[in-house]
Amino acid sequence: MREAEVRRLLAANLLCALAIVLATLGPAFFLDGFSVLGTHLTWLCVCSVCVATLNIILHLVLKPNQSPKRRSFGHKISRFLKCCIYFFMSCILFHAIIVLYGAPLIELVTETFLFSVLLSTFTTLQCLCLLGPNIQAWIQVFSKNGAMSIWESSLQITSVCSILGAWFGAFPIPLDWDRPWQVWPISCSLGATFGYMAGLIIAPLWIHWNRKQLTYKSR
Amino acid sequence: MQRWPVVLFLAWVCFLFFAGIGLFMSGFLLTRIELASSSSCSDPLVPPLWERQSLPPGSCWAPQRFSKAVLVIIDALHFEFARFDPAKASPLPYENKLGVLHQLATSQPRHARLYRFRADPPTATMQRIKGLTTGSLPTFIDVGSNFASYAIQEDNLLAQLVQNGRRVVFMGDDTWEGLFPKKFFRSYFFPSFNVKDLHTVDDGILQHLYPTVDSGEWDVLIAHFLGVDHCGHRHGPDHPEMAKKLTQMNEMLRSLVDHLGNDTLLLVAGDHGMTETGDHGGDSEKEVNAALFVYSRTPLFGSGPPEEPETIPQVNLVPTVALLLGVPIPYSNIGEVMAELFAGDSDAVSAALQQLSVYHINAKQVDRFLQSYSLVAQDLPAEQLQHLQELFSSAVEEHTQLLTQVQGTTVPPELKPRLGSLIGRFQRYLREARAVCTQSWARFHPLRMVGGCILIASSCLLCYMASELATSSRSLCHSCLLYPLFLGSLGAGLLWLVHVFTQEGLDLLLVSSWAAAASQLGFFWHWWGQHLKRARLTGSQPPLASGGLRQRLQAWLGLAFPMGILVFRCGAMFSDSFVVAEARVAPFLLASLVMLLVGKLHWDGHLTVPEGPKQQLLGVSSYRREIWYLLCLVAMLLVCVRLSSFFHQCREEIPQCRPSVFLSPLASLRNTRAKNLFYLLCVALLAGLVYAVQSWLRHYGNLNSSDPLVLFVRWGFPLVVLCIACYWAVASSADDSLGKLQELVQVAVVVFPRAVYGLASMGLLLLLCNPMTVFAKDTRESAGSIVTPYLGVPGSEVDFLHVIPQIYKRMQESQKSRLERGSCRATVAAYGLGSVYSAALVIALTLLGFLLMLLHSERLSFAFLLLFMEAFVLLHIHTCARGLAGDAELFSVPWYAVISWLLAASQFFYSTGHQPIFPAIHWNAAFVGFHLDHSTNLLPAVLVGANTFASHILFAVGCPLLLLWPFVCEVSTSQRKKPKKESREEVEEHMMEMRLRESPEEFSTALLRLGLKYLFVLGAQLLACVCAAMILRRHLMVWKVFAPKFLFESLGFVVSSICLLLGISLVMRVDCAVSTWFSQLRLR
Structure with a gap:
């Protein structure tokens, strides 16, 4: 049971990583002059959309958290709307935090916002898929003994890795190498993406190695 | 205690x-004092009268040999680049490219010659230009009259040329613009900063070079090419790009030679060499080995070139060019003339006489410089100066003797060997003098x-x-x-x-x-x-290895969180880009540190109430109420940090940066309405600050007593604000609008700041004399006499009027006390005792804040408001986090608090409009309250220093607050608990800072540990700067970025540590006063 679930997690995470790779390489066949650095905004959109759709599909297919009772259609709709609002709010919140960290306030607003959308996709969207629009539960997950299943552990690791990646991505910006990827927000979004992918790969491995120590309480 | x-x-x-x-510093920063004097044509230095009469017109000191000169400086022209070896079969990219030099030197051996040109360290372009024009050895700090600009203040070749009416045309590197403002007859500057740009400067020069040469409207033409240097920095010397660049230079020289006239001297020089990686700045053989090439259409040299090119020091160019062009040698030159250039095509004896006379002039000039230098500075060793003096006087004596025997131009043949030996003696003197100077000015230790x-x-x-x-x-x-x-x-x-x-x-x-x-x-x-000893004591017991190890590991991990940020900060000192961008790095790290703190608290589960069955059911209320408070504080901190970035000054390394508009004084604002608005805002802000401080003190009951200090806080603070407001009003008003009131304004500009200085120092003195802001209400019966005797004439009516009210009052009191005795015992009620330490610190900080605001331009008071707010918020976050984490160690300040405090200090160094470079210093701070008449250097240094290190001062003095604040805020937390747990706590709580007094031993230890932690973090930053300056002393940016950063950091360290000591001593002083207060209370 446990092993099988870890394998499922690994498969799902590899799919996500693959989706990012595809989102980077794929559009070049359809769009003229597409490149990650040159048309960064397009890449941000494509990448966020790909990861988001794949996450939602995986969530629908794998159903990591089976809810015991069936809910009415209206309830599902309201839940979905709530999720949308939460996602939007998290984008705004990320935007605000990024600006407070020193991003330009007025110039490059689109870039900053799309970057925050990307970050939300890597973190908030997963929370929404896994835990639903329940902030209490989200916050609970990110404490020492908060994870209740391997999916939640994976969520912990990938979210923290993406945010760390974005944080480290800010480091090369002041350097005088004059590389095209040192422009705001390219290095940060690349950092976040690499962090996310690293998290996707680390999470199953880490869970596999620590499977004896991991004892999940039931909620 | x-x-x-x-x-x-x-x-x-x-x-x-x-x-x-x-x-x-003594090993790294070599200093030299710049002399203000300059040479002139009429100096009584040289030559004897009969010789001077024979000088042709337009000549000074020595006959002019060339009326025009072209100086081509090819930046980083290594000697190997200029050398041409026809035997070499497969030359490297940088070899055998300047064929024209070789061609000229071989075809016209008496017209052209190549030299090894030894540059003196530091081999940075700016220092080399200084050396090439002043003939001296510039060090990093040339202590001159003016720090504010890079302009050369010393006497130099260009100044001499301009002074003697020569037209100097310049094209190339725009460093010269800063060094010689308004010296050029015509100039074409091109930006030098972008090292990646190989062509802008060179192409720009080539566009103007030949038309200018042909037009003839110049006497001296200087062209400074940068392409070779930039190519070295970008690709290194061993690169095809370098071959292209050198070939371009070759073509340029070839056609330039064709454009020259007969009366023109051509000099091609490299200002320094480069290492194998293309860098320069240090003193290695490759960096100092540059090339010099001399050419003219008329014969220059008496004989053919030697086998191996001669090596000459770079400074020798200055006296040579000066005398060849017939202008005086710059005052502080220590170079030696290149005598062979003065030989001309005459016979050997007259050539020797000619050379002797230029040596004589040169030696006299160097002697004059050494004498005046040793009068102002002691860094040249006295005995060596003495030795030089002897050498000089004996040579001069012999020279005069010789001249008396020489009649006209005929020289007796027996004097020829004496001529040779005399030249040798002058040479020896000049070389030794230079060696002495080099030893003390141009060497790292x-x-x-x-x-x-x-x-x-x-x-x-x-x-x-x-x-x-x-x-x-x-x-x-x-x-x-x-x-x-x-x-x-x-x-x-x-x-x-x-x-x-x-x-x-x-x-x-x-x-x-x-x-x-x-x-x-x-x-x-x-x-x-x-x-x-301890190990021996514990050795007998079984060691707790496994548990101990795990605990230690955890402790290390816990330490890694704030220390990691410190490591990042220190690491950033090693990259010039990060030092340049430090104004953004410090706030980034501060924000990260605080966010990490919140994240860590959450991860450790401190933000949730320990779970009980009830919470599990509800699910919603499992968060402490304080979390919102904490989050609000963090949000406020982030907003403060972000807003503070609007006050940054710019460095020239970031060309697209625009300095903040708030840095300029209000007087420079054209729009009257905006000016008035800003003025009112600034004054309102000051008033708000005073109000905030007063209400804080009132809240903790420190404003009740009638001590002089409290009175000062009540009435003196508004008075200070009034003075500052008046000063700002006077200073920012337009100069011409006041007309007749001009004189009054002149007085007011001086009087108001002095009033502020006086008031503030009075306040600080009061604070030192009696720092107690405690109001004690004694309800015990006093043992003193009931009625104070009247001192006037006894028995009069006035006596009754004096005594009767007192008796009445006394009766009333005794009645009251008798009534009260039933209910409760007599006590002493003291207001504000719980925050007596912090109150003193807050008052001191406010006073210092006023002083520092006065020294800055008006609108930077917004930045100061942000500073105070951010410090306040940081203290509260620290208190809140500690309350949430439930630290058992009340008396130790955690590392993250100290590090965030210091990060905020360096953040506000930048946010008060400073940068660690000399041109960014606010020099006008020296004249706040003084009218351009400083008798000593001490006072302006203190004022400018206080201006520059304002945030260091405030944060260092306020450092003990990190220890005190959790105690001060105790009341509010306990009050919040009260509704839940009811009133049992009331009796035992409210100790506040008196908890510290209860355990004096731990209090002093805590202060000591806090001070040591602060010094450690400061010291770690300093160490990073020092190591960066030492390791990267060959770096391209060392004199522009690392050395100034090191200087500012070390000065900041000195200021911070002294202020820290003062802050801690202030707390000690308060503690002293509290002790005497208690003992007095006990006595009564």
Whole structure:
């Protein structure tokens, strides 16, 4: 049971990583002059959309958290709307935090916002898929003994890795190498993406190695 | 409470750091004093009258040989680049490219010659340009009259040319624009900063070079090409790009030679060489080995070239060019003329006479310079100067003797060998003089640098260990302070004895650094002894290895969170880009540190209420109410940090940066309405600050008594604000609008700031005399006499009027006390005792804040408001986090608090409009309250220093608040608890800062540990700067980025540590006063 679930997690995470790779390489066949650095905004959109759709599909297919009772259609709709609002709010919140960290306030607003959308996709969207629009539960997950299943552990690791990646991505910006990827927000979004992918790969491995120590309480 | 040992220990640690800084600085920063005097045609220096009459028109000092000169400077022209070896079969990309030089030198050996041109370190372009024009050895700090601009103040070749009516045309590197403002007849500057741009400067020069040469409207033309240097920085010398660049230079020289006339001297020079990686700045053989090529259409040399090109020092160019062009040699030149250029095509004897006369002029000029230099500075050793003086006077004596025997131009043949030997003696004098100067001006002392580095590093280690070990101040101070001090003084004494015996001059710096090292050794030795003793004691018991290891690991991990940020900060000092961008790095790290703190608190589960069954059911209320408070504080901090970035000054390394509009004084604002609006805002802000401080004090009951200090806070603060407001109003009003009131304004501009200085120092004095802001209400019966006797004429009616009210009052009091005695016993109620320490600090900080605001331009008071707010918020976050984490150790300040405090300090260094470069210093701060008439240098230095290190001062003085604040905020937290747990706590709570007084031992230890932690973090930053400056001393940016950063950081360290000591001493002083207050109370 446990092993099988870890394998499922690994498969799902590899799919996500693959989706990012595809989102980077794929559009070049359809769009003229597409490149990650040159048309960064397009890449941000494509990448966020790909990861988001794949996450939602995986969530629908794998159903990591089976809810015991069936809910009415209206309830599902309201839940979905709530999720949308939460996602939007998290984008705004990320935007605000990024600006407070020193991003330009007025110039490059689109870039900053799309970057925050990307970050939300890597973190908030997963929370929404896994835990639903329940902030209490989200916050609970990110404490020492908060994870209740391997999916939640994976969520912990990938979210923290993406945010760390974005944080480290800010480091090369002041350097005088004059590389095209040192422009705001390219290095940060690349950092976040690499962090996310690293998290996707680390999470199953880490869970596999620590499977004896991991004892999940039931909620 | 142990007061003196704590302060002494901290002062000793500071001294260790200072010794390290001083030692490093003496090895790294070489200083020289710039002389303001300049040479002129009419100097009584040389030559004798009969010779001067024979000078052709347009000549000074020596006959003019060329009326025009072209100086082509090819930046970083290494000697190997200019050399041409036809035998070489497969030359490297940089070899055999300047064929034209070789061609000219071989086809016209008496017209052209190639030299090795030895540059003096530091081999940075700006220092080299200075050397090439002043004929001196510029060091990093040339102590001149003006720090504010890079312009050369010393006498130089260009100034002499301009002074003597020559037209100087310049094209190329725009560094010259800053160095010689308004000196050029015509100029074409091109931006030099972008190292990646190989072509802009060169193509720009080539576009203008030939038309200018052909037009003839010039006497001296200077062209400074940068392409070779930039190519070296970008690709290194061994690259095809370099071959292209050198070929371009070759073509340029070939066609330039064709454009020259007969009366023109052509000089092609490299200002320095480059290493194999294309860098320069240091003193390695490859960096100093440049090339010089001389050419003219008329014969220059008496004989053919030697086999191997001669090596000449770079400074020799200046006197040679000056005398060839017939202008005086610049005053501070120490170069030697290149005599072979003065031979011309005449016979050997007259050539020798000619050479003798230029040597004579040169030697007299150098002697004059050395004499005036030794009058103002002592850095040239006296005995060597004496020796030089002797050499000079004997040579001059012989010269005059010789001249009397020479009649006209005929020379008796027996004098020929004497001529040769005399030239040799002048040469020897000039060379020795240069060697003496080089030795004291142009050399790093690696040993001193390493020594300074080690001293600072070990002081950091000492700080860390002492702050971890200091469990009780008594043991630490008594044992660990006494031994080191004893050893230190012993070491210093021994060294002094050695000096006495060897009869050498006593170098205070060396003595103090040896003393510091010895006392440090003492500390570590003692510590090791204690450690061994302890180990022996615990050795008998079974060691708790496994559990201990795990715990230790966890402790290390816990430390890694704030220390990681510190490591990032220190690492950032090693990259010039990060030093340039530090204004953005510090806030970024501060925000990250605070966010990490919140994240860590959450991860450890401190933000949730320990789970019970009830919470699990509800699910919603499991969060503490404080979390919202904490989040609000964090949001406020982030907003403060972000807003503070609107006050940044710019560095020239970031060309697209625009300096903040708030930096300029209000007087420069054209729009009257905006000016008035800003003025009102600034004044309102000051008033708001006073109101906030007063209401804070009132809230904690520190504003009730009628002590002079409290009265000062009540009435003096508004008065200070009024004075500042008046000063700003006067200073920002337009100069011409006031007309007749001009004189009044002149007075007011001086009077108001002085009033503020006076009031503030009065306040600080009051604070020192009686720092108690406690109002005591004594309801015990006083033992004194009931009625004070009237001192006037007894028996009169006035006597009754004096006595009767007193009797009445007394009766009333006794009645009241009798009534009260039934309900409760007589007590002393003291208001504001719980926050007496912080109140004193807050008052001191506010006063300092006023002073510093006065020194800045008006609109920077917004930045100061942000500073105070951010400090306030940081303190609250610290208190809140500690309350949430439930720390058992009340008396120790965690590392993250200290690091965030220091990060905020460096953040506000930038946010008060400063940058660690000299041109960014706010020099006009020196004239706040003084009207351009400083008699000493001390006062303006203090004012400018206070302006520059404003945030360092405020944060260092406020540092003890980190310890005190959690105690001050105790009330509010306990009040919040009250509704739940009801009133049992009321009796035991409300101790606040008196908790500290209850355990004086721990209080002093806590202060000591806080001070040591602060010094450790400061010292770590300083160490990073020092190491960066030492390791990267060959870096391209060392004199532009790292060395100024090191200077500012070390000065900031000195200021911060002194202010820290002052802040801690202030707390001690308050503690003293509280003790006497208690003892008086007990006596009554």
